[in-house]
């Protein structure tokens with residue numbers, strides 16, 4: 139278990155800077171088995187996440203690392219779980235330029251693609267896209283290794299793998315068990331966004347969130363004015379595919395609340 | 401398809417080596433040893449072996465017991481294991497009052513501080529809860545089925561303990577994680593609120609132990625496959641101190657033992673005041689004593705109490721009343737092991753308290769068999785035999801099996817990686833041919 143490599147992790151960039159990578163080189167297996175053990179580095183605890191590798195502009199190497207006390211170092215605030223090719227991060231970056239965001243992706247080649255994509259965007263748009271990055275990880279096992287308690291204000295689960303078979307339901311990225319962990323890393327008031335084009339999964343995700351005592355549905359009026367909501371169905375590659383095919387989508391947007399005493 | 405097969409095999413760990421366990425009644429009334437499906441109890445007040453009875457209507461243990469745990473008041477004992485049974489025993493009569501059937505093998509069990517609930521962990525890392533009823537008699541309706549209250553995603557729980565104030569339940573797993581969960585007033589509705597994660601171990605966590613409340617606060621100690629004992633502020637998930645036992649053992653163990661870098665911590669047992677921790681370590685014949693400073697929040701190496709070469713304790717226990725540290729060595733599920741060989745060896749360290757070290761007199765650090773309370777009677781009951789040569793044979797095979805088992809746990813991850821890579825390659829090949 140060593141350190142994570144961020145988007146700027148040296149040597150990875152085969153592409154000429156600024157040239158967007160072509161997606162077909164990165165085609166990987168569509169469905170991954172999240173239960174297999176990892177063979178990629180996992181930070182031992184949130185203290186070991188190498189922010190300077192992910193967000194070099196926010197953590198310049200020449201600055202004294204131990205200069206704490208003055209300004210609190212920024213922390214990752216948004217997580218896009220199972221980010222795929224990273225379309226959501228790219229869409230969110232200019233809307234929240236001062237928020238650090240991370241995509242979490244299990245597939246190696248897809249992660250590499252997102253890294254290249256972010257580097258290319260930074261190179262061709264100086265001063266932009268410095269707040270987004272990606273990490274290769276199994277989010278179902280290692281969320282607490284990346285984020286402290288109450289660190290995140292938004293979590294995204296866009297078009298997750300459906301795992302139709304009953305006995306594979308425990309592989310679903312939204313479950314009562316995993317919601318405990320998401321609630322732990324989210325601040326009270328933080329929002330969890332889910333969307334899918336698979337009705338059965340949509341019902342499942344909503345019912346898990348409804349049953350969980352640390353989440354409550356965000357009222358429709360708020361959803362309507364939330365600038366993020368539009369991106370759920372339009373920003374990601376999967377969302378665009380569904381839209382092209384005229385597919386229906388099912389979203390569930392819930393807020394992290396504190397435990398209500400009875 | 402292939403994925404699924406591998407996954408089940410890895411998680412279920414079928415017929416894995418099962419170390420012998422020891423548990424001491426909190427008030428010192430009795431001591432229990434589990435080896436294979438056998439639960440052996442000795443009554444320390446009456447001075448006799450206990451014969452257990454079962455009117456719970458459930459079956460008896462038929463496979464390795466993986467966990468035994470007394471309730472805080474000593475009224476109940478829970479036992480559970482590979483046969484998917486969780487049995488609750490009343491310790492006054494030693495009757496089994498309740499047999500709960502789990503869907504999966506059980507790896508850990510604990511009774512809530514108020515004695516109202518039993519929790520157990522199955523091989524998929526899910527923690528289940530059953531109401532025991534007001535008086536522990538288990539007179540509750542038949543539909544009192546286990547409810548799942550939380551889980552570690554697809555890991556195996558190695559240890560589960562309630563905090564001394566009963567407010568938290570801590571669970572350790574084979575993926576280096578310790579989760580501290582708020583144990584709610586009505587736990588039947590689940591325990592979704594995580595208080596902290598204690599992250600720092602770089603290998604599996606094998607054992608956890610709370611210090612008793614002192615001045616309103618308590619600490620958590622943990623031991624793992626990374627040869628460390630760690631001290632935690634479990635309320636905030638802060639690592640306070642790390643003690644690398646490897647260096648300490650290295651100085652003391654036989655030269656050829658140190659070659660084997662396999663020094664996983666197997667068990668931790670604290671004195672009642674929490675100032676002294678006994679640590680059982682793979683390959684260490686004896687126990688290591690660590691000081692636990694609650695003010696400076698530090699662990700310090702004190703000494704190793706060495707035992708005979710072939711004796712490596714698999715489990716430790718002590719009760720708050722008598723200052724005895726119970727150690728046991730034994731195992732089941734070893735290759736070519738006959739049921740008649742479910743022998744263990746029990747050794748006792750007297751005066752298990754902080755002044756053990758300061759003592760200037762020459763009283764023994766380990767009790768001779770003749771000095772053990774109730775002598776041979778107790779040893780026969782808990783060990784299964786007094787025959788030294790027979791025992792030596794068994795202990796030698798336990799020793800060998802211990803090494804293999806720990807080694808397997810440590811290399812398992814790498815092995816699966818290799819296999820994963822191979823499977824991946826296979827998959828790509830197919831694609832290319834197409």
Ligand SMILES: C[S@@+](CC[C@H](N)C(=O)[O-])C[C@H]1O[C@@H](n2cnc3c(N)ncnc32)[C@H](O)[C@@H]1O
Nearest residue numbers: 172220221222243244276277296297374375376
């Ligand atoms: C159907 S894709 C959707 C991707 C993206 N959110 C979008 O909308 O285009 C689901 C993604 O989740 C990833 N994934 C599945 N299980 C994961 C896990 N346990 N940890 C991280 N990523 C995972 C898959 O590799 C895949 O890229």
